[in-house]
Amino acid sequence: MSLSFLGRFRGLTRQRKIILFIAVILIVLIIVISAFALGRRGATSSDFDAIYNEALTKYEEGQSLRQLNPSLSQDSFRQAQQILLANKDTFDEGSSEDQQIEELLAKVTSGITGDGGQVSVSEVGADQSKMLSLAIDNPKASYFSQNEDFVYFIKSDGITKVDKGNSEEEELIEKSWKQEGGLGLFGSNVYVLDRQNGILKFVPTDDGFSETDYFTGDSPDFSEAAAIAIDGSIYVLHTNGTINKYTRGEEESFEITGLTTNFSSPTRILTSEDFDNIYILDRGNSRIVVLDKAGAFVNSYTAAVIKSAREFDVDEVGGKIYVLSGEKVYQIEI
Numbered sequence: 464m465s466l467s468f469l470g471r472f473r474g475l476t477r478q479r480k481i482i483l484f485i486a487v488i489l490i491v492l493i494i495v496i497s498a499f500a501l502g503r504r505g506a507t508s509s510d511f512d513a514i515y516n517e518a519l520t521k522y523e524e525g526q527s528l529r530q531l532n533p534s535l536s537q538d539s540f541r542q543a544q545q546i547l548l549a550n551k552d553t554f555d556e557g558s559s560e561d562q563q564i565e566e567l568l569a570k571v572t573s574g575i576t577g578d579g580g581q582v583s584v585s586e587v588g589a590d591q592s593k594m595l596s597l598a599i600d601n602p603k604a605s606y607f608s609q610n611e612d613f614v615y616f617i618k619s620d621g622i623t624k625v626d627k628g629n630s631e632e633e634e635l636i637e638k639s640w641k642q643e644g645g646l647g648l649f650g651s652n653v654y655v656l657d658r659q660n661g662i663l664k665f666v667p668t669d670d671g672f673s674e675t676d677y678f679t680g681d682s683p684d685f686s687e688a689a690a691i692a693i694d695g696s697i698y699v700l701h702t703n704g705t706i707n708k709y710t711r712g713e714e715e716s717f718e719i720t721g722l723t724t725n726f727s728s729p730t731r732i733l734t735s736e737d738f739d740n741i742y743i744l745d746r747g748n749s750r751i752v753v754l755d756k757a758g759a760f761v762n763s764y765t766a767a768v769i770k771s772a773r774e775f776d777v778d779e780v781g782g783k784i785y786v787l788s789g790e791k792v793y794q795i796e797i
Contacts, residue, residue: 510553511560515567518546522571541721541759543571582764584786584793592776592785593627595792606646606690607774610735615653617643622653622665636665636672645691645699649736656691656699662709678712692732692741694756700732700743706758721760724748733777742777742784746770751784751795764795
């Protein structure tokens, strides 16, 4: 029969051969598309209940924790959101499953808020934060950073280091940058963001510090940088509220999610390799915003004193945030 078919095929005109070829291609495409559609319907039918119910459970957890534990409430809302977004494309657009997903997603999104509620603050002694007490004593210093043992800050002529144990000061690095826009530490290395020339890395040597450029190529535009924080990667906060993340001199994707009210005049960013989260001093909105290391909103703390805050410090283990506003230090419970 195959020989008969080949004989007939050879006997066709060129035009008929082309028409037959196109017809075969169309039949194959129809079969493939039908198989794909059947596969999608199978996934929708078998997976919808599991996906929807898992997300609904997380949403209901978030609702029940709103007053008891706002941070855990936000965690539950974000988990529900991730489940829904990760599986949304599994269902045909406009289907009943898709509509239910959209409705629940809208509820979940409304639960994830970057506005935060007003929190109570209490005035505490400056000795609660060595870094903030030094900020009070050095009002002309532009940026502060710290590790477990020392506080570093930028003055007009360079960087000073202060021992937290005995308060001894050491003039550490002479100024070589043009316009500082941030100060950070990682290990024994010191990093200064120069708004005009990028990020400078100072590595300790036997007779001081050696200076190198953090970026091997051209530096990104940091003319609007507000501050930096380091946990191995460097996070650069800009005055417009964007955050760029760099690891070993290369930019990594970093997207802020779950924040319904955009940053307004943010001035400081804090994190470290020991922190679970990233903290941003958002003065324009009188709040401190907490993001996880992936950029997802965790919580925020709003208080009038933050509007005029100059510096802030975070004790993540102890569950406290300290804010320097005016010449006073205020405490917020995390």
